[in-house]
Amino acid sequence: MTVPNDHITTPPDRPGETALYRFYDNSDRLLYVGITDCPRTRWADHRRYAAATWWPLATRVTVDWFGAREEAAALELQVIRTSAPLYNSGGAPSPHRERVPGERLCPRVNMERFREATGGGFQVPGRPWRNMDVAVAETIAEDIESGRLLAGAPMPSATELVNRFGVSVNTARRAVRQLVAAGEIEPRGSGSGTRYFVTMKRTDLADKQQGDEPVIEGQMGSQPLNGNDARAILGIVWKWIADANDGLGVDVGDLQHELEQAGYGPLPEAQGD
Template sequence: MTEARIAEGRTALYRYYDAADSLLYIGISDDPDRRRDEHAVTAADTWYPLAVSRRVGWFDTRAEAEGAEKLAIKQEKPRFNSRFNQRRDAVLQLKDGARDDRRQRQGIGRKTNHTDAIVKHFRERIDSGEMPPGTRLPTRQAIAEQFGIGNTAVSRAYVELVRDGFVEERRAHGYFVLPAESRTLAIRVGRPVEVAAQLREAMTAEQIRELIKALSA
């Protein structure tokens, strides 16, 4: 099989190895080359700099690839997969502890709403200027892996960020931060209190004064 994506719905199972041919990481993707570029960013401080080779196999459906991924991780025990794999490396255990601490500080944990926590995580960084307009958000899968939560919660968070006007989705390219002046809001006209709360969050005091003046005219 080739590494090119041959048909719609086909999913690749890929493995990364270090110079000693030790297994570093196992994953699945419908586009392993794009996923490689994402790993170069999200795993830049862990396993990606160690990787010297990659092996890819294709499955007809994503469900087949997911089943093969789970089995491969359990049996082959790659060093840097946490899902389906008990961590044994002392360095990785420390990284897991640091990740759990980060999740706790950011309100991402078992007793919180993960979707709300992810929305809060990005909104704070957008509002502070840490993520300026035009910044591309990490992929949903990358965020799910980073914080050890489900893809569904992350997907819902991204939908809310779009709905609230903080980011826009560009088909086939990802999600990007919008400048404040370009933000749009989806509002429910039958809920004035809710609309007011949304506007207070999205607009400056001066903009709100101008809006009140315009509504009164």
Template sequence: MPTPPERTALYRLYGTNDRLLYIGITDNPEARWERHAAFKWWWVQVTRKQVNWLNASWREALDIEKATIREERPAYNGTHNHGVAPFDAAAWPRIEAQPRQKFSALADLIRTEIASGRWQAGDRLPDAEDLATASGVGEGTVQRAFRELVNEGSIMRLHGLGTFVRARIVTIAPNRMLRPT
């Protein structure tokens, strides 16, 4: 007897004025919503739920969820709901520095991408594994470069979401008091 196809629901949660709050996948929407109600602070905003059943494997459903989040930009999805820094591993320079200077050379390459505007505030950086492979260094070297850039405020790491270009905060000195003329 053949195995029945997996049934996975792609669901959307809406708030007032049909504002899209969240997109997810599950094989049991009611149970998933109970978990959201227990753990998501924004659940009280949900006014409408929409479910579309997919005839797809779980892996295919994950890809559909990811594409839908990127396209529709729901308010409370963190994962997949951001721009990705442009990265061509084949064109990325290989680092030929001395072993103890490799992390610094990689940090300089990342700084250059940010300073040039190619990687912009809010963009997610390439995965450490991809950067390591493209640069010809180990993942530990990438992590050390990331730590340096985090410490200087160029990038930020968000647990479970990735590493992002940090927005620059410009501080403007307060105006001096001027005497009326």
């Protein structure tokens, strides 16, 4: 989902230069600080991934241009450390270093969401320090292990992960790549049509075959579906609906393909007597 904002005007690109931008709300609170070589693309990401947090609150933006990206990045970090933007997650004070002069802890609404969603954030009792993407990946793996995410079910979209964990879309994508590498989820499709699903492991398949109501693998068939199958199918359908509402250009053919890839093909033709 994207959210328009009539208060914000996108400046034209300046080839070879990097923009440092600051978004403010109507009380002049600093919401978010960032750098980009292409404001149009970067702010399109904000319209989508910050739609449920700070983007609708923004009423003005300032933009300063720099000839060197390194210079813009250094000032971005300084602004985050000293001006306490509400929704930046990166660049915040770390317990592993001394605070710089003038630095103060950021309120960071996103960081509070991150800590809550991951059960402790960077540091969980009894575990070593972990990066944001690792914390997100481990939390999703726990969802899979506990059954909150069922085998064969679609993964939450990038937008859903951003809104749940309060992280950037790049952090969410790194977490997804870690889960793929660990065999917890698997990609289906290619390019912009790639979707991710919880891996069907051998134990999951054995459970399906030994259930009280057997299911014919690869078909919805004449035999009844169990509860896990029904939830997996609903998850695929609702994911398709969400993508359609986000304007991602999906159609019924995409839905059919994802159902078939998950092992839920069309009903077999009725047999004559």
